[in-house]
Amino acid sequence: MQGKGAVNALLEIYGNAVDGLKATVRSISAEQLIEIADSKTANPDCRSIQTILTHVVYAGFGYATTIMNRNGHINDRPPRILLHDSQSYCDALDDMMRFTQSVFADITDDELETYDESSKMLTGWKQRYDIEQLAEHAIVHILRHHRQIHNLRKR
Known part of the structure; x- marks a missing residue:
């Protein structure tokens, strides 16, 4: 079996x-x-904690779907869904992580x-990434929006 140390590290840090x-x-x-x-923002993903979390879940599925499709597969990520309570968002984040882990199941460190x-x-925003770069982007995406939510709650 080929090495999975770096893959496992990325998944652990993401988790x-x-x-x-x-x-x-x-x-x-x-x-x-x-x-x-923020009623004045032009970004609909930043109007409320609900829209931020919806964006985070949708983006997380998007990163994993992009990686899954890297060899020519054509799979769509799940649709963007506004949820109505915190537990539903926690469950959706768990689903996103399980999906990500399944995508990485057959990826080795060499890839x-x-x-x-x-x-x-x-990517959908027209930048090119390898698997590691996109995984690292996904991790920082979570951290940035976590910070954003934390700062909104301090107001």
């Missing part, structure tokens, strides 16, 4: 980031979830990095 976000989300009431935090731009995956 830790998701667990940290879930710990914060669990303490958010249904009222806080839907409260408009994580490529320096050939033509072999990298084209």
Whole structure:
């Protein structure tokens, strides 16, 4: 069996980031979830904690789907769904992590990095990433939005 140390490290760090976000989300009431935090933003994903979490889950499935489709598969990520309570978002984050882990099940450390731009995956925002770069982006995405939610709750 080929090495999986780096793959497992990425998944562990991603899982830790998701667990940290879930710990914060669990303490958010249904009222806080839907409260408009920024009525002036042009970004619909940043209007409330609910829209931020919807974006985080949708993006997480998107990263994993992009990786799954890297060899020519054509699979769509699940649709964007607004949920109405914190536990539902925690469950959705768990589903997203299980899906991500299933995508990485057959990926070895040797597949994580490529320096050939033509072999990298084209994202929905038109940047090219190898598997490791996209996984690292996914981790930081969770951390950035966790920080955003934390800061919104301090207001």
